[in-house]
Structures are given as C-alpha cells and as structure tokens.
Amino acid sequence: EKSSSSFLNKLSKAIVGKSKVDDEVLDDLEEILIASDVGVDTTLKIVERIEKRVAQDKYFGTDELNKILREEITTLLIESEKGGNIDSVDSLPKPYVIMVVGVNGVGKTTTIGKLAAQFKKEGKSVVLGAGDTFRAAAIDQLQIWADRVGVTLIRQNMGSDPASVAYDTVQSAVKQNADVVIIDTAGRLHNKVNLMNELSKIKRVMQKIKPDLPNEVLLVLDGSTGQNAFEQAKQFTKATEVTALAITKLDGTAKGGVVIGISDQFQIPVKYIGVGEGIDDLQMFDKVEFVDSFFK
Amino acid sequence: MFNNLSDKLDKAFHVLKGHGSITEINVAETLKEVRRALLDADVNYKIAKDFTAKVKDEAIGQDVLTTLNPGQLMVKIVKDELAQLMGGEASGINLSGNPSIILMSGLQGSGKTTFSGKLALFLKNKKSKQPLLVACDVYRPAAINQLKVVGEQIGVEVYTEEDNKNPVEIAQNAIKYAKANGKNTVIIDTAGRLAVDEEMMNEISNIHKAIQPQETLFVVDSMTGQDAVNTAKAFNDILNFDGVILTKLDGDTRGGAALSIKSVVNKPIKFIGTGEKMEAIDIFYPERMAERILGMGDVISLVERA
C-alpha cells in the first residue's frame, strides 16, 4: 500500500533541480496507474506527458506537482455535458428516453433503480421498461426496484421481444406525459453478434415513435473490469452509439482506471458512478475525486 | 485485438538470428513483450514482473535449434511456464460427504447463481447425483426467485425460506431437509459481497463455519482486472476456499485474472462458465488458458462451444 503523500514526496524529491523525472519515480507512477487498470497504452501516454511538463517547467513544489499529475490524467477524461444530468432535467426533451446497456452482471438493473429514484426525487415522473426478458427473474428484479422507488414498470412476459417492450414503454410514457423513460436490457457479451443486433433493433423500434430516440444510451461498466472494458465500449458504441458511461461497484477496492483510456479514445463522458447496492448509492462522476482515488 | 505474440517475439528476435543461444541481452526485448502481453491480459503487474523474471531464468542459455526460430522457442517456454503455473494436479469436486455440501462465494454479479444451476445440472446428469439448490441470498431483489427459475429449468429442487433473513439458519435447515429427503448434494448460493464489506464477510464466514462444506468455491468474472488478487486473497483468508470458478469465458477477455488468482492463493481453477445457458459449463484446461492469456487465442473454439 502506497500512500498518496509518500509517492508525491518521492516524486518531488526526485525532480527538484532536475529537468527530468527519475526512472524510479516514473516506474512508481507507472505501477500505480497499471494497478488501477489504466492499461499500458494510457499509462505510457500519461507518463510521457508528465515527463514533458517536467522538462518544460523545470521546478515544482509538491503541491504544484500534485496538481500537474492530476491535471494530466484528468485531461484524458471527457467532461460530461450538462444535458441529461439529473439536475438539469427540466431542459430535456420529453419524455427523455435512456436505454441502458452492458455485459452480464455489471449492474444495469440496479443502476436503473437508483437512477429512477434520483429523477423521482427531482419531482420527475419516471416509467421503466423491463427489456430484459431473458435472464431468470430479471423482470421480477426490476419490478421490486420500481415498487421500491414508486414508479411505473411496463412489462411483458418472459421471453417476449425486448424491442416490443421498449416500444410499449415509450408509447405509454408519451400517453402519460412522463418526464423520463429508462429501458433495461439483458446483459450480453459484446462479441455475440445476434445479441448486439438485437440492441440495434430495440433502438430502431423506439425511433418509430420519435426519430431521435433514445436520447441517451448509457453503457454500464463494472469498475472491477480490466482491459476488456475497452472492447465493450467499442462494440456497444458500434451497435448503439453509446452517449454516456456509468461505472459501478466503486465501493470496492477496484479503481476503474480503464475508463480513462475509454473516455479518451471514444470521447464518451463518464456520467455516473455506483458506490453500493442501496437506492442512494449513485453519484455524479467527479474527475478529480476519481483520479485521487488512485493515489490513496 | 489478439495481436500475435509470436510475431512480436519473432521481431524482437530478429537481431539475434545466427546466435546459438538465448542470452541475457537478447532476451530483454522479448521479456518486455511478454510482460506487455500479460498486462494487456490483466495479469496483476507484480505477478507479471515475477513471471517474466522466472521465464528469463528458464530461457537463458537454452540452445536455439536451427529448425525452430527463436521467437517460437521463447513462446513455447513462456506458454509452458504459464500452463504449469495454472495447472498443478487435476482436481475434481469433492463429493465425499453425505450429503456433500458445496458453498458458493464471490463478488456481486460474478455468476454465482447461474453457476450453482450449472453445477447442479452437471452433477445430476454426469454424476447421477440428487442435488438440492439452496437460496441463501436474502438481499438482492428477486435473488430467491432467480434461483427458483433456474431450478425449474433444470429440474432440480430449490430450498427457500422466503421470510427468513438469516442465511446461516437457512443453510443449516436446508442440510437437514436434504438428509430427510434423499438429496446427496447440497449447493448453497450466497449473496454477492465485496471483500471490504466486513459485515458481509463475517456472514459468509459464519455460514462456512456452521455448515463445514466439503467444497467452497470462489466464483470470479474472467473480465476482472488488477483487483482480482485483492479479492481472491481476502476471500481465501476468510474461507480458505477449495477452488475457483472462472465465468463468462465466452467473451473475448484474455482472462489474466486466472493467473493472478492462481499465483496469489494457489488454489485450482475447477470449472469455467462459457455462456448463460445451464449447459455452458466446462472443466478448466490450463494449456488453453495459457494460450488465451498470451493472445494466441483459444477464443474461437470457446465461442463455438458456447
């Protein structure tokens, strides 16, 4: 376990009066980043940036160094635009339709429950769609969340067409003049072509109601996932044009650093983080806090 | 995505064509590529470091046969070393008790409930057992229902106590029920939990102590990154589990977590999960996993079987 201050101390000592950061210190930095799942490519990119800054600016105090380090890392993270944030929901199209996608077991359904609770708290009316008609008791699970939050769930039988469920849900929301629609989908691995095509179909069917739907495609990534998250981002983006990311399970020891590279490469903002299984355990993503957690 | 390590190593070895053996100098570049491949596969960075050091010792001084190119020789050394690390003596499931008791453990969403079903079906069909599934996840919405649906799908009875919030009691009662009803294998599904959640770790420790299972299994998502070592170690410290289950290998993850976990707890990987269906279970092949981690890809055959 390395503490933030010990690493930063080392880093600042190493570069006082030098124009180049010690290899040993850079190795330490590399280690911290790799151990946070940042990945080799992105880590090398960050280390290079730091080296450049050091060569340019010559002298730093510890505080400044601390700042630069975080700056260089956070630069790679895309700032989430205001649109679609829970607190800016008044300016959103109505109904604002969010489709939630991701591989198996990452936390889609739970995130939907938490998200619905937050919208509800803002005084918005929410309709959920039980688009996972495949996994055992998936509909029951979402029903429990809907009841807990006190919102409507549109559901069909297990095994029915998820696109049809999504269509029903949006239609019902339009009729009710609801503010927000959140569609759950079954977990699927991104290398399964048929299942990925199914997602595209769900999207297309909703567009029959309104051509710009869904307004948001939220890709949920498990914070403990390693480099495979890259491929997930790539393939889900290909199938559904992902517009935002949620990273779950950050209440554990995993750091979720892989999203830095993902955000950088695919220009998709990270919007939410999941920090527990409870209804209130969803937060807006904060770059600085996120990066700070690597050095704790 | 599965860049060919062999090609890369050939390139790294380009400079030493004509040399008769692998030397310290010409091995450095290669090891860098190997380390890179391991990190890309999510092998823990410390373990990747140790592993490359070990391979170096193994490799130095080996004769490069004129018929075999040095890149391939190096790949072979790396692969064999990796397979050996992940293998060890083949180990099935201990079914000695009557009933024999199998306890599932792991993080949230790793695949415990699904695997419980798969294992029940496997033991029923392949080992002629009469399994009983037990629903001890009293937290997750619809967890009990999920296991019931799974049990129905595979024709295996599921023991539940809908109103009981005490998983220790449920597990104990289930074992009594099994004895009274001729079930010779009890598979206990538990709630997902984080290793840092003290209360929940205590809970599974209490279940474990109360029922003394023949087999405690740690179920882990094969897409897990660097954190795999921390989690595996924490669960092992508390449960001293008997084996590891690697799920979701029908994806395209390289699955380096397998190596990390094996290195840190030295417990056998017993089964893999290769799909959402109840039949998607397979025994673990160290050699295939080694190739996969190195990006040499057993991926296609895995996907086909899924």
Ligand SMILES: Nc1nc2c(ncn2[C@@H]2O[C@H](COP(=O)(O)OP(=O)(O)OP(=O)(O)O)[C@@H](O)[C@H]2O)c(=O)[nH]1
């Ligand atoms: N600790 C923790 N657990 C979480 C978090 N988000 C979800 N979970 C748990 O992760 C498990 C899986 O969550 P689900 O919401 O069912 O995941 P999913 O993506 O809908 O799963 P599938 O529909 O099966 O693909 C459950 O046990 C959740 O309680 C989180 O932020 N922290």
Ligand SMILES: Nc1nc2c(ncn2[C@@H]2O[C@H](COP(=O)(O)OP(=O)(O)OP(=O)(O)O)[C@@H](O)[C@H]2O)c(=O)[nH]1
């Ligand atoms: N593709 C694939 N999906 C799997 C595999 N094993 C489990 N799943 C899926 O992963 C998701 C989570 O599986 P569960 O069995 O609910 O996981 P769990 O560990 O019981 O989850 P919690 O009880 O919430 O901790 C579900 O969507 C499963 O269908 C597998 O080997 N391959």
Ligand SMILES: [Mg+2]
């Ligand atoms: Mg779900």
Ligand SMILES: [Mg+2]
């Ligand atoms: Mg479960």
